[in-house]
Amino acid sequence: MNILQKPIVTEKMTRLTEKSGRYGFIVNPKANKIQIKKAVEEMYGVVVVDVNTMNQNGKSRTRGTKTGFTKGRTKNVKKAIVTLKAGDTIDFYSNI
Numbered sequence: 896m897n898i899l900q901k902p903i904v905t906e907k908m909t910r911l912t913e914k915s916g917r918y919g920f921i922v923n924p925k926a927n928k929i930q931i932k933k934a935v936e937e938m939y940g941v942v943v944v945d946v947n948t949m950n951q952n953g954k955s956r957t958r959g960t961k962t963g964f965t966k967g968r969t970k971n972v973k974k975a976i977v978t979l980k981a982g983d984t985i986d987f988y989s990n991i
Contacts, residue, residue: 898926898934902987903974917978918985924950924973931975942980949974 903919911917922931928946935943953969979985 896923896925898923898930899938902985904987911976915978916981916983917976920975920977922948922973922975924971926973926975928975931977935977939985941983941985943977944980945978947976947978949976 900921900923903921905919908919911919918935920931920935926934928948931948932943932946935941951972951974953971956967956969958965958967
């Protein structure tokens, strides 16, 4: 099971990272906090102090096309906000 799917790199998350050393990840919906902590520590070689998770429900979308309106839905997503030990950092751009 691939626990970490991708990091969250937005203006809001970057501000939170600079302010308090917290990083955001989109994670597997079936992963629990212990698995997320272990995955972050193994992948980035840092010490994780705290893990907060949230489930974000997908939104319904309507799109007008030539043949009429089409209804759809975006995906449900599970996010994890990880707090690192003071002094530890993660560089998402180092392996590009």
